[in-house]
Amino acid sequence: MQKQRGIGLVSSIIVIIFLVVFIALGIYLVRLDNIVRDRFEGQRWDIPAKVYARPLEIYAQSDVSRQDILDELKLLNYQSSDNYHKPGTFNSNNSQVFIHTRGFDFGDNSDPERVIEVNFVQDKISTIRTTQPSSTGILRLEPMLIGGIYPQHNEDRVLVKLDKVPQPLIDALIATEDRNFYKHFGISIRGTARALMSNVTGGKRQGGSTLTQQLVKNFYLSPEKTYKRKANEALMALLLELHYNKNEILEAYLNEVNLGQNGNYSVNGYGLASQFYFGQPLGELNTAQLAFLVGLVNGPSYYNPWKNPERATERRDVVLHNMLVMGKLTQEQYETEKARPLGVMNKPGVTAVRFPDFMDIVRRQLKQEYQENDLTNQGLRIFTTLDPVAQTRIQNSFENTVNQLVKRNPKQLTGLQGAVVVSHPENGEIIAAIGSTANFTGFNRVVDAKRQVGSLLKPVIYMQALQSGRYNWASPIQDTSIVIKGVGEKDWIPKNYSGTEHGLTTLQTALANSYNLSAVRLGWEAGIPTFTNNLRRLGVQSDIPNYPSALLGAVNLSPLEVLGIYQNFATGGFNYPTRTIRSVVDANGQLLQRYSLQVQNTIDPATAYLINYGLQKVMSSGTGRAGFNSFPNLGLAGKSGTTNDARDSWFAGYSGNYLTVVWLGEDNNKPIGLTGSSGALPVWINVMKQLKNTPNNIPQPNDVQWQWIDSTQNLLSAQGCAGAMYIPMLTNTIPRQATACGLSHYQLESSMPQESYVDEFGNPIPPTPSDQHQSGDAIENFIRESESPKPAEQPKPQVISRGGYTIGSTN
Structure with missing residues (x-):
């Protein structure tokens, strides 16, 4: 009896243990089942945001x-x-x-x-x-994929639907990796037993995994090789097969499997692998190429086609042979496909960033408007303004021109760097950006290289002078030595770059030849606060120092900020904020954001027209002559910039449809011995040659008229008179007096046929009131001067105080 009780007690304990184990196993299976279903039915992957160039439009x-x-x-x-x-x-x-x-x-x-x-x-x-x-x-080619914004675990993939996957890929995969895929329930008993036996006996490690198990291993589990993980793999494979059909499992596998490594990013799924190795969508590959991709499953690094092409070819041929054995290829097809070369690209077709400097600007804009999580796992598609053809041509041109400059002076230009940024001024879209002469390191000189800009800011000074109504382009200005004394500070004595003075000159000549002394006199007359306010109005957000040398460009700005300033000039006084993004679309195809045009009137159009003329004269007769000679019929406008000791070389200029800014210098701020004209300008010219430029022909406002003005007395003159300049002027600033030579012209006009004029760029200039036939009464509007013009009266020395500083003649 005691014995029976003992047996009963043991049996009860065994039953209890069995029940506990059964319940525990059930709870464990429920937990595994929840894991399987939650992940498979939720967001399966973190899909990086994909960034595209603009689509090429054909019409x-x-x-x-x-x-x-x-x-x-x-x-x-x-x-x-x-x-x-x-x-x-x-x-x-x-x-x-x-x-x-x-x-x-x-x-x-x-x-x-x-x-x-x-x-x-x-x-x-x-x-x-x-x-x-x-x-x-309008017909469009698809936009070029230029990069992505990746999750923290550095995975990338291009999702494919099963119905879009070529059948030969499926045939090759099943013939090589899991011939019983459509027959088993998730695991292969024979394969698993064989793998366990080999592992226990210390033989060669074997996987023995079905496609379902491989999916579970990559999709749910860590890479550790333990028996617990192997058991979980088998259980989860059974659960996966229980809930989902074979096609769903196969589609997930095709998008999950790892097929290579691109730097820090893993290449996951056949959609991305096709682009990575062949630069083409999956549907455009031939059977041999598809077989190669299937062969990578066994070891992407081991069969790397760039490092081990023979090994990769042998593996591809094994896959083709498997297809032959399974009846998916005829003998003739097998021989044809086996005879093909691997056909992979010379280098990976998909990189983390295709055009890194441009992409960096895109990322910065996106991070101001989107959460990091949205950018790295929501599958957003970002459509940008990049013109990949222009970017490629400009990049090649930039590198070639910089190399030529270095060859001329290799000892001094040991670390020459540079940046180029190009936009459409009429909408602010950046079409190309280059921030380095070498590989991208994370320091984007288009945005991050804030350097002194030198004479690039002089047009802002002349803008204020013209806008005040006290000056026109023919007005005389002294280009002579001056000293600015500051309270308790060292005297500032600016000099021209050449070291020489030019005496009495005109505003037009002073700007065209970038005279420093003239610019300082004009800028100081208006005052530093006015200069600063004008820069702010033109879009500058960086710090602007409150000292006189700011007038000569002692202001640290990036090429992108300089681009923003000059867009105001190129558009006739309107500011379109620079941008790199056109629209953002989510993974479901819903438009999240479209970046519409934003415009602000920053300069009176009449003043902007005058500044544009002055910048055209820089090109035609000043420091930008080489640019004018390269494009004589486009009416280009621009300005060079050189900083102290020639540490920075700048050029900013525009045609009717492109604005380009170039900076050259060394990161350590060493002198490079290049002025804006000898360094940045040749780069700028070659960049502009890569573009289809239209003429710069800003419409003439109604309150601007062209007049012949005497450059010594600033009075009305006429064609053929000594010192006469034909310039655009604000209507309310036209003199009411004429020189003797000019007055005789007006007296004769009533009996002479009307003349028609064109400017130096060949553009017709509409007649102004003073160009029309004048009646005898109209002559009374002018005060008769003496028969011979008086010599220009030399200005007396002046002393002007501004903000604690004093300016005066040095003599």
Whole structure:
């Protein structure tokens, strides 16, 4: 009896233990089941924000050339093909380009896959035909992917839907990794037993995993190799198969599997791997290329095609043979695919950042408006203003020109650096940005290199002088030595860059030749606070020192800030904030934000017109002459800048549709021996040669008139009179007196045919009231001068006080 009780007690304990284990296992399985379902049914992946360039727009009569289209297709990795039957292919001859586009979803609208026939006459688009017409008449190539903003765990992927995956990829994967995928319930008993036996006996490690187990291992579990993890892998694979069908599991696997490493970023999924190794979408790859991608599953590093091409080819051929064995390839197809080269790109086709300096500006703008989490895991698509063809051409031009400058003086220019930024002034869109002559290190000189800008700020001084009504471009100004005495401070004695004085000159000549002494006199007359307020009005946010040398550019600004100043001049007095982003779309295609144009009137249009003229004279007869000679018919406007000891070389200038700022210098602020004209200007010229510039022809406001003005007496004059300058003027500042030579012209006008004038750039100048036929009574509006003009009276020495400083003649 005692024995039976003992047996009963043991049996009870065993039952209890069994129940406890069963309950514990059930709880554990429920916990695992929750993990499986929560992750699989929720947001499976952190999808980095993808950043795109602008799409190339193609329409009749646009200025897009045949070479522009071919260069864009090259950047998009389109393949030349005789029949262009597949998306991502094209065919070209001298007068036609046929393109089979891939189509693209922009979120708020979608472009279908289509074939486009583009016809050219004298390298201009004449006609376009397409299989899928556009309601707007504008056809677009898909925008180029230029980078991403990645999660903290540094994964990247391009999601693909199973119905978009080529069947040969699925055939190759199943034939190589899991031939019983559609038959098992998540685990392979034979494979698992074989792997356990090999691991226990110390033999060669084997996986024995099904595709479902591989997905679980990568999707849910840590990489540690323990029996507990292996047990969890098997249990979770069974649970995954219990809840989801094979196609759902296969699609998740295709997007999860690791297929390589791109620097700090892992390449996950076949969608991204296709771009990484071949630079093409998955649907455009041939069977051999797809087999190569499948072969990488066994070891992306071991089969790296750039480091181990022979090993990678052998593995690809194994996959092709598996397809042959499984009946997915005929013998003839197998031989054809095996004979193909690997076909991978010379270097990875997808990098963390394609154009790092531009991307850095994009990231900075985004971080002001979005949370970091939204940028790194919500799958946002950011469409930018970048023109990748222009960026590539400008980058090559920039590097070549800088290299030429270094070769001329290799001992002094050991660490020459630079920056270039280009925008469309009419909307503020930045189309190209380069912040280094070498690889990107995180220091973006377009934004971060705040250096003294020298004479680039002189137009702001002349703007104030012209706006005051006391000056015009023919007004005389002294360019002679001066001293500014500060209370308790060292005297400041500015000098011209040449070290010489130029005596009495005109405002036009002073700006064109960048005379320092003239600029200081003008700026000091208006005062430092006025100068500072004008800079603020033009968009400068950086600190502006409150001392006189600020008038000569002793202000630290970045190239991007300089671009912002000059956009006011290039638009005729309007400020469009610089921007790099056009729109942001979420993962579901919903438009989150569209960056519309914002404009502010910062300069009176009449004054802006006068400043534009002055900057044109800088190009035609001043420090920018080399630029004018390169583009004589565009009416370019610009200004050079050189700082003390030639530590910084600047040039900022614009055509009708492009504004470019260039800076050259060394990061350690050593002298480089280059002025704005000898350093930055050659770079600027070669950059502008990469662009399709239109003439700079700002409309003439009604309150501006062109007049002949005597440059010594600042009186009305006439064509042919000594010292006469034909300049634009504010109407309310036109003199009411004329020189003797000028007055005789007005007296004769009533009997002479009206003359028509064009400016030096060939633009017609509309007649002004003083150009019309004058009646005898109208002459009474002018005070007759003596028969011979009086010599210009030399200004008397002046002493002017401004803010605790005193300015006066040095003699």
